Amino acid sequence: MTGGRVSGGRVSAPRVALGLFLVFLVAAPFVLSEFYVTLMNYIGLAALVTLGLVLLTGVAGLMSFGQQAFVGIGAYTTAVLTTTYALSPWLGLAAGLVLTGLAALGIGAITVRLSGHYLPISTIAWGIALYFVFGNLEILGRYNGLQGVPPVTIAGWTVGSGRNSYVLIWIATLVSLIAARNLLDSRSGRAVRALRFRGTMAESFGVDTARLKLVVFVYAALLAALSGWLYAHFLRFVSPGPFNVNAGIEYLFMAVVGGASSVWGAVVGASVLTMLKEWLKDLLPALFEQSGNYEVIVFGVLMVALLHRTREGLMPAFARLVPVARREAWPAEAAPLARRERPQPGEPLLEVRGAHRQFGGLVAVSHLSFEMKSGEILGLIGPNGAGKSTMFNLVTGVLRADGGEILFRGERIERRAAREIARRGVARTFQHVNLVGAMPVLENVAIGAHLRGRHGTIASVLRLDRAEETVLRAEAARQVERVGLGGQLHDAAGSLPLGQQRLVEIARALAADPVLLLLDEPAAGLRYREKQSLARLLRELRDEGLSILLVEHDMDFVMGLVDRLVVMDFGEKLAEGKPQDVQRNPAVIEAYLGGLE
């Protein structure tokens, strides 16, 4: 595991379960009959494709019914190169991966930016299109397919029989599973897990979500192509049949059955459906006294029933059988991360000049101007609907201003994307808590430090990122400690009370090592003592040179804390100044308490 020790020094239950599974895998080709070895081969091949879908659909929230097309590209590429051109299967593998990668890059670049349902519809469409291409191209042998695909040879060892293929297939599957697990347990993996529901948040901490989605999409396609290559050389024959649209639907069903809570869900889903299909194929035609794909009825009913009960698949149910070992607190001995150079106190930091934003006919922010100096706490207050959160979104690049200028340390940022503004040292919290609920507090906070690491997906798959990862997690742990949640480091963020979730949001923003911290109602849902300690923390941070822009409704909290106030009403600036002056301003009193007549 990743440096976190397992409690008590005993071997943990999940490791026992994993060990038993590995023992079974090793023993299987020696004890099982040819029929079952072949079945295991099909399970491994399906698990590879399903693994890609678990990452793509379950984790990143992108759905594809077209993975069979990538399997087909992988299988046909190697089949043509090894039969017609008599080249080495390894060349076939390389060519298949390159071709699939390019195809996925092209299709992905077009579809992953679009809203959720376009991708699955287009995956069905290209799956059908490619199926008919496979079936009609002369060079691919039309509907008859390609015969006589040679076996793979590794250093003189020919992977001829089903039992030999078993070794190759399951080594590939296990390596891919471990690679996927490594990926999820890393800087990139945290960002991937935020893609599904938390794209805006991820962008606000510097993640290029569109690019990351594309990476996951291509990765899933490459796993499918690998499965296709293994399939072609195991079966020694390729025809269009296995790449029809139903195959793509069934891969997705496997991912749903297994669930996305763990990469092992791919093995569970592939095993359950592959065995069920085999069994139903014997049973059902006898029942209906004619042949046909009757198992689709059972699959369909099974899926609807499963989704009515749970949307997490079977893996959590399997996981419940095995008690989970808790990791110990993260060791804080890691070297501290380099910090950003901070501007001198009193330097101009943020300048808003005539910022304007409209939603249809509603003017949310109307030609608003204010300035903020480095090292101050500036409060932005106003009645509900005054435009405070919109102003926040304009400064952080989540929304784009219709007019006006916003300068950060003298540089115009109003046209920049959220992740570019984050890079300049602006971090924020969200009014509606924006955490990845299923992920532990520590990892949620570590997303904040995303821009302070640099290792990408490939490094994390190969575990070259461990030193950096230790430092990032130690930094995250330090910030969690700082907001007073050291005891909840490993709890799922979604399980905390709302007030504490807001503190997690602050810790995440702090992990970004910001120059300017924007807090959107940080005290909402906190108890009196918690508010006091939050105020103390914010003062400490200011004294360390951090500048804070604060939206808050709790006037006691704001008045005792901020250096200056900007009061907004109906998108406009009503007043500006020191708290005690603003409190006496008649316009402010009227806005808050209503007119006197």
Add this chain to the structure above:
Amino acid sequence: MTADIVAWLAQDGITNGAIYALLALALLLVFAVTRVIFVPQGEFIAYAALSLALMESGRVPGTVYILLGGGALAAAMEIARAVREHALSRLPRILALYVLLPVVIAAIVWWAVPRKLDQWLQILLVLAMVVPLGPIMYRIAYQPLASASVLVLFIVSMAVHYVLMGLSLVFFGGEGLRSRPFSDAHFKVGMLDVSAQSLWVVFASMVLIGALWLLFERSIYGKALRATAVNRIGARLVGIPANLMGQLSFLLASFIGAVSGILISPITTIYYDTGFIIGLKGFIGAILGGMASYPLAAAGALAVGLLESFSSFWASAYKESIVFTLIIPVLAWLSLRSRHVEEEDE
């Protein structure tokens, strides 16, 4: 390519395009009201077409068993809910709607089949068998998941498609069937030979589109559907029942699907799994129209029909590939226009 081939291909394309346009409208309607990507729409086409062909040959179509079984299952779910909510007064209505009505329809079909009624009466019976499947399907598969994400609902659609396609094979068998044309007449328009069946298809589609427009503009149910499509929560707050709107949109979709099947079955041989591909072409049409506007979706569907017809002349084997690849450039264009990050709640 001579002028009469062009004219003939255009006629073929417009005929199919009219069907795709109907389907595109239904798909758009269901998506707007329920957020369901309604893949099983295609099954209604196959069910209606095959039921009609079987009745014409004097056999009782298996659709009656699907109707009876689906009704019984939906009734069981409704009764379980009524018991849970201590609302037993709902029982008579549940039984009447989900048990008695299917039984009556089935009885009429059994009575009518050996008597070889007039074609129009048979068509009415087919509609009576197939159309109730829409609301029943909504009740069984979708209503319990009404609040789920678009992606979960999409998976449910695929699962329902699987079930219906499998049942289609069980009850209709693997053979392709064709029903009798409404009329064998042909007209000479200049040098073009127009079949009356094509005219029927185009005419019926236009009438149906007009009727839908009237429904949405003039009736309270149509307005409620539109309100639900614009803002689901807002519609519920003003007292529009979400489940009823879901069932109503599925009823319209199954009706449109069944009519499409009846219209198309005299000109195309329909197999148990043909509906899926036809339904998807409706989807391509809807996407060409940007998945938002009804007139654009209809225009897109017509374009699909024409493209299909002309590509079957140039490259018949790649007809499907060409049609289904068409959405890639369209999606590329949509993608260039979109900038926002999509957000769904957990």
